[in-house]
Amino acid sequence: MSYDNACKYLAERFPADFTRWLLGTETARIRVLKTELDLEPIRADSVSFLRVGDRILHLEFETDPYSKPPIPFRMLDYSVRLKRKYDRDVEQFVIFLQQSSNEIVFTTEYRDRTTVHQYNVIRLWEQDPAIFLDNPGLLPLAVLTKSDSPRTLLERVAERLDRIENTQRRQGVAACTGILAGLRLEANLIRSILRVDIMRQSAFYQDIIQEGRQDEALLFVTRLLQRKFGEIDVVIQEKIRSLSVEELENLGEDLLEFSAVADLEAWLG
Template sequence: MSYDNACKYLAERFPADFTRWLLGIEATRIRVLKTELDVEPIRADSVSFLRLADRILHLEFETDAYSKPPIPFRMLDYSVRLKRKYRRDVEQFTIFLQETSNEIVFTTEYQDRTTTHRYNVIRLWEQDPAIFLDNPGLLPLAVLARSDFPETLLEQVAERVDRIEDTEQQRGIAACTGILAGLRFEKDLIRSILRADIMRNSVIYQEILQEGRQEGRQEGRQEGKKEEAILFITRQLTRRFDEIDSALQERIGSLSIEQLEDLGVELLDFSEVADLEAWLGYPRS
């Protein structure tokens, strides 16, 4: 969650940098829109909507390719809701932060029998870090960009952060850099390269840190509930299909409590293991 919030903070604090990167235009009037939509309200901490003169820029940041509902369908859903509310074209980007070979990160459209909807996908680990290094609001993303020498890249980012003259801006960018760097580097290395004092004094860092503590307490209370749900579902699936391979068991173990509850209902309709694989979005060989 903290990774998504850091990206959301950057997109909404530095919208011109993101517009320049993704659309290749200089936009002078950008309005950050609320993330609640009127029809069956939904809210996502990983989502930002930026309103330009002629379109809506929808940004979705993801660390995990798995989603319920799946990301392609969610992009279609958002697009329809945004067009209905704002009567503008919608430009959509799903930005994946952490490297994976999951087929979803290479998928750029939703398709069923009657509908095709296309959107853009950015895999940060494939991106040239140069554009990130040249734009303050994008600096934290540079630590996840393509590099043969990731530690050297982290050092470059730290140097650029140190040059930022605006103290408040520097603190926010440093905090987001430290948070996102956690997807790629060990904490000790991050602390040795980034100035910890700047990060600690950042409002956004304190907000995300506090949220992380709250989530940690909540996770501690729910951990036992999750283990019980996994055990129950595994027993039900084993009883139905005799045996579930280790890869599927691992995937089930990675689900959230809410997803496990959904699976507990859906599995009643499964007639073969392929139904389970399809529900999990598990790629077939």
């Protein structure tokens, strides 16, 4: 999850860098669009939508080619929804972060008996690192690009990080670099090359840590509830997912005294 969030963070804070890379254009007319469509919520953790001039740039970041529904169908679905909502041409890019030989990684269209829909696929491990090293918003992705020595590549990224003058921007980019480098390098090596203190000062890094705590607390409470009451109603599950870490921890303590699902509903109320 944190890998997707890191990419989303970068795309939405450095949209010009991504537009320059993927579309080969320079424009000041870029606006980040909300990552929700009318029909139902989408996977906001891995998807970014940018309005670039008179078209929509849809970016989807993936570490795993397996998904339900499959990626090709999902790209068709998103394209139709975006056209319906914004009445603009849609440029779609699925960006695979981690090397894979799965056929989906090499698939660029959805096809059935009556429909053909095409989209773009980027396999980062095949990309030249040059453009990534020259754009701050792409720097964290550089370590996943083509290289005989990922360590040397990360060292070059670290040098570029030190050149970012804005402290807040440097912290955010460093945090994303540390997270994404974990897809290719060992944690100890990453810590020895990157300045961990800079990463940890980033608000984005703190959000990721908090999210990890929330995921762990949610999993723990869900397991306890299932053991006590069996399958929980979907509406109740949604209410539980919206709880903060502290609220989940309190629920974990209080549910030991619950004797029926009604007690849980009253607590949530």
